[in-house]
Amino acid sequence: MKQLRQSYTVETLQDGTRALVVGWEVPEDAPLAVREGLARRAITNSGRPCPCGAVATLPSRAERRRANRAGVVLRRAVLHEDDCPAADDNLAQALVDGGWSA
16 A cells, blocks of 8 residues: 655745645655545645635634644644545545555
8 A cells, every 4th residue: 555645834824924734745656536636635725726616714813823822733624525536535535446545
């Protein structure tokens, strides 16, 4: 079974604060459904909408400050359309079918 590798980037938000963005590298030898799902997730991680219309919304500045003071890591949820390759269930199945694990 092949293993996906995580990627890490530091992004500067509109208010000047910085955030660590955790994603996945898109392996060239993965099946198309896996590559497409991961690529779409990278699109939403960069602040752009997914082709299915899903968007990632950041917590408010106050929420980010509270979390920072408390040492809490915030996570964003992105709700992709049911037929989108980046939707959790679809990507998980594509990984299994292609012999990959996260």
